[in-house]
Amino acid sequence: MEYSVSIKNLTKIYKIYEKSWHRAKHIFFRNTKYKKFYALKNITIDIPKGEAVGVLGKNGAGKSTLLKIITGVTTPTSGSIEVNGKISALLELTSGFDSELTGIENIYLKALTMGMQKKEMDSQLQDIIEFADIGDHIHQPVRTYSSGMKARLGFAISVNVDPDILIVDEALSVGDDIFKLKCIERMEQFKEQGKTILFVSHSLFTVKSFCNKCMWIKDGELVSYGDTGEIMLQYENYLKEERAKEKKQKRLEAKESNTDIQIMEKKEIVEFKNFKFRHGNGEENNKFLFGEDVFYTVEYEVKKPMKNLKWSFTLRDAETTEIFGSDKRSDKHYIKSEVGKHSLRVTLKELKLLPGKYLLSGEVRDDHGALHIGYANRVPFVVEGKDFVGTGINYIDHEYEN
């Protein structure tokens, strides 16, 4: 079989130096220290002519490095690569524009850098301009272009220089849908002409519908290469697992931050101490019976003269959904604001919360709400019940008439 790209044991190491100029030092002093970063590890793959290959992998997996090596922009550290045919690459959108030159000038620049004759490009010019379809901007410097316009021009040039191998790296992600369709159409034509296409896209849907083969790269290693359906299934499963892991991690982190009671306050102004749940007889306990009065006490010390401090509190269920927040504006909620130590006792009368775990948080504000001093963040208390009275959070008194 004829291969368009043949890669054997390819490894790419990036040298990472502590200081940038150590790279220069390394030229003369062999013992200069550096770290090795394996961008690609021992990759072996043969891509036959006429395949449309999707390159799958997360960000930083090594996709772009591999494509750059195939293109010839960068060289492998070890291993060999053989490419048969003329490559046209659209690497990371810009495809090598000189931002000071106009679109037209850049088209010729590209021709020049690809070693094409000016005449060759002259005949392609009209096609490129038409395909890019960016109007008069073609005569403006590329630095004035939007990323979409750059992608259009880049793609237009890449497909119109008649390559044997087309490399498209993330180029379609910025274009609008009409342009995307146009590009896919053109790439389909390429496929029919038996040209090889290497395609990177984060749109799995596009890869699935366009590519007949896929390779999956993970942490610089080739995980698998084969028919799109099969590889895509593996890759999607992997993505799902990764996402589940992430979610789990997030949940763990959230739990941790919830369980320890944080006391957020501005200690130099007001300091709170001894937030306690109590029963009617003053006994310290955070377990209550359904329907009981719930008391909580808090001691606080005002250290700087303040005016009109207000206390408010919020009740939440175990999933931190707010059940009740006391009125923060009511005049009834003023507390003693003079400098000195005070204590406050709050009664929640005949609590109708159904058995379960609840959280209470309190806060102090001044009259304007300008000074906001959070206090106890979500202190848990438990409601126990002898009899089953219903489901949900709160008991609602009800009567039946029949």
Add this chain to the structure above:
Amino acid sequence: MIRFLKNPFILIKENIVNTGRTFEMSFKELEKRYSGAALGAVWAMVKPMLFIAVYWFAIDVGIRGGGDDVTGYPFILWLISGIIPWFFISETLVYGGTSLRQNKHLITKLVYPISTIPTFRVLSQMYVHLAMTIVTMVLFIFAGVYPTVYYFQLIYYNVALFIFMTVVSWTTSALVVVSRDFEHLLKSVTQMLFWLTPILWHLSNVKGFLKLVIMANPIYYFVKGYRDTFLTQEWFFENWHYSLYFWGLTIVIALIGAFIFNKLKNELADIL
């Protein structure tokens, strides 16, 4: 050792193969450099002339008080003939040094013969220099100094300038990519070289060993060469020992530069 000696030839070969491209790129570069400004390429002329006027005023009128001509020629003519190559060298030191960094798209996105990038940058500066040289000739005619057969050796000096600056750029351009520190260093050194080279002052003011140190600076080879051409009327081969020194030094710089360049060549795309 043989590999070390081979280094320059690798670069020279790549340059020869791509000569056509290099010329085209040098025109593009020139176009790019001056297309943004309203006066365009005129700036390339105006800037040095302003500098000459200022130096002439500060030195000849300000410091020397319009005293006698030490050199036997009007100070302004002596100044212009020496400073013309300096303008090219100072501009090109920085311009060649930043050539790879500023043409990053050619390295990271395209497959382009990297060693020709400093070449076309230096080449594009050559055009400006040639124009400046012609303006100088015209200026000298107005001042009553007419062209002589010695003007032909400007061809030699321009070829030497081109080779010397290209070879220097191998080192500087590669190092500037590695770290911005080298770019700052290069700019500072260029500033210092202006005062350390006998451009505004006469070499005869230093004596003995110090004179040799000052002459060791290859830039003075061109300053002297241009003055010999325009004023003193001396052929470059009359000074064959100094010419020999210059070419010897150029070869050493080429060997070191090519060594550094080839070492870093494959990493350039990764660091830019």
